[in-house]
Amino acid sequence: MKALRVGLCGVGNVGGAVLKLLKESSSLLEQQGGFLFELVQVGARKGRSVVPYDDVDVTTDLMEVANNPDVDIFVELIGGTEFADELVQTAIRNGKQIVTANKALLAIKGDEIFQLAKQNNVQIGFEASVAGGTPVIKALREGLVANKVEWFAGILNGTSNYILTEMSVEKTEFSLALSKAQELGLAEADPTMDIDGTDAAQKASILAALAFHVPFNFEAVNYEGIDKVDVEDLKYAEELGYNIKHIAFGRLLDNSVFVSAYPTLVPHEVILSQVGQQMNALEIYAQGIGSTVYYGPGAGPEPTASAVVADLVDLAKGGWQAEPARHSDNILRQESSIKVPRYFRLMVKNEPGVIAKISAVFANQDISIEALIQHEIKVNNGEQTDEVPVVILSGSVSDQIVKELLNQLNDMEEVADCLKQFRIHAKIN
Ligand SMILES: NC(=O)c1ccc[n+]([C@@H]2O[C@H](COP(=O)([O-])OP(=O)(O)OC[C@H]3O[C@@H](n4cnc5c(N)ncnc54)[C@H](OP(=O)(O)O)[C@@H]3O)[C@@H](O)[C@H]2O)c1
Structure with missing residues (x-):
């Protein structure tokens, strides 16, 4: 031989x-x-x-x-x-x-x-470049080659997923969860690219090139990291029937391709919300077959080496027919005009009529309010606090409109602070 x-x-x-x-x-x-x-x-x-x-x-x-x-x-x-x-x-x-x-x-x-x-x-x-030992590149290059991919959603950074799992299950604050990940060898000494979303965004751009036949273009990926998530947000999400995961998302709409990676509320009934610890998972929705889900170790020397060697064997057998970014009419676009449901957490004055005024600002922008939580907060002597948190789940809204909405909310005397805004994963199809 x-x-x-x-x-x-x-x-x-x-x-x-x-x-x-x-x-x-x-x-x-x-x-x-x-x-x-x-x-x-x-x-x-x-x-x-x-x-x-x-x-x-x-x-x-x-x-x-x-x-x-x-x-x-x-x-x-x-x-x-x-x-x-x-x-x-x-x-x-x-x-x-x-x-x-x-x-x-x-x-x-x-x-x-x-x-x-x-x-x-x-x-x-380049199997090892995304999801380590879990063969997602092979699924896109080969297994799904007969199907038009409409979207994918994935948990592609094991470090972020481990930290979010610790924060959600153990109620550990972000910095402690990060230290624990570093002690266990699950995070680099410099974890910046894991935490700020860069790593997942790079992987999303590779998947998009393969799934939608567009150029590799990291610049076109909109992203944020998990450093914006607090234990408080995970508690509210849980109460509302969601988990918060860092989701890399790619979508083909007509001939436009949108790619992003954001901390995202994922409904409990969606498989990705149940993917814990440092594991990776990718759901790919393609015409004709519907959803397929790939789950496994996303990093670590042995799983990654297994993907590298699998590529060696594939190359020895003649390689792949389907190359990424082959010519197509699809165009990568910045996705600020895409509408998705949102989670908002605000601090507002604890006085009558505030919720009605906030609701009016949402209504003026034509944004529906799907759920709202306002818990009474009492200080030690049993008295109410001057400010209380309000959590709102809204209908679908674009980044552009969110910016306007947040400006208006920030201008309101009754709103002390707009603390957070995250996307909600909406099941498509
Ligand atoms: N670790 C994982 O779980 C994982 C998973 C998926 C993909 N990857 C990818 O796999 C690749 C390797 O990752 P790794 O974790 O093995 O990194 P690593 O432990 O830091 O190893 C990188 C090696 O390359 C050497 N090196 C770096 N820059 C060099 C340069 N300019 N000239 C010569 N040698 C250089 C380093 O040498 P020194 O020892 O002298 O510094 C080191 O031995 C990266 O692209 C990473 O993104 C890693």
Whole structure:
């Protein structure tokens, strides 16, 4: 059996696990995948100290791997968008097939890279870039290739999901839940891109390119992170029959594609609301088949390595017919005009007539109020407080109108503060 010659760059969490799989499970891979993989060269800037296999050729010059004529498949696992881009583009120009787990690289430079790959007649495997070990890219590229995707909604960042689960179940404040995630190794030392929504938004833009055949364009994704959610919001959501999840959402409406990633109230009866801890899940709605749901580990060295190696096997078998961002009439648009139901939490003066005045502001903007909670708050001596929280669930409204509404509410003497505004996941179809 002819071996496929692999060159791997980056021996960190994922690279280390891929190395281990290729070196220690080669007979299983041969048995199940039907191919032998030969690790020709590993690029690690720390050198041999991070590669525990004496028979592997290690170089500290990663570009050497991208230029190595003995390498058939180039695996990029260094992360980032600058040097990783140089490495990948060099390897493509040298005619190598590519496997990467790098969502940032694809979300930001995916179009350029895929065009170059097309010119050089090579393919790119990127299963590990979204939902780690859960094969959602394969579902879109292959399983659903006969169906027109209308929308997808997913929990794509395990760190955010773990934190929101802790906040919801244990009533732990955000900062403590984040510290716990870091202690358990579920959050990076610098968790900014997980917490502010960037990571999920990058993954959403990759899914949108595949699902709706539009260019990779991270700029077109509107997003916010979970740092805006308080335990208080999760309690109100629960009372109203919802959980709060960070939802990456993509939708095709006529020929327009809208992509976003926001903390979102998800009704208890929707499967995504039940996805807890660090798990990932993606619901894809396609014509002819309806909803399919994919659930599993979204990160971690072993699950991610399993996706990387699955791509190696697929490439060995000839790769994929359906390429992302192939020509279509669909256009990516900023989704500020899309209407969705909303959750609002305000602090208002505790005096008669306030609710009627707030309702009038909603009515003036033609926004319905579907539910409203106002609990009496008493201080220690039993007296009522001067200000009370009011939670409102509204009908569908666009970002533009929300902005106007919030300006009007903020101008009201009776409104002390507009604390929060989140989207509500509305089941489409
Ligand atoms: N970790 C996960 O669960 C997960 C899940 C899905 C996808 N991914 C993706 O997989 C990729 C790798 O992630 P990871 O968690 O394995 O990261 P990591 O542990 O930080 O490993 C990255 C490795 O690449 C090396 N590296 C980084 N920049 C380099 C440069 N400019 N030149 C040479 N070497 C460089 C680092 O070397 P040093 O050790 O010398 O710093 C390190 O060994 C990323 O694209 C990430 O988004 C990760």
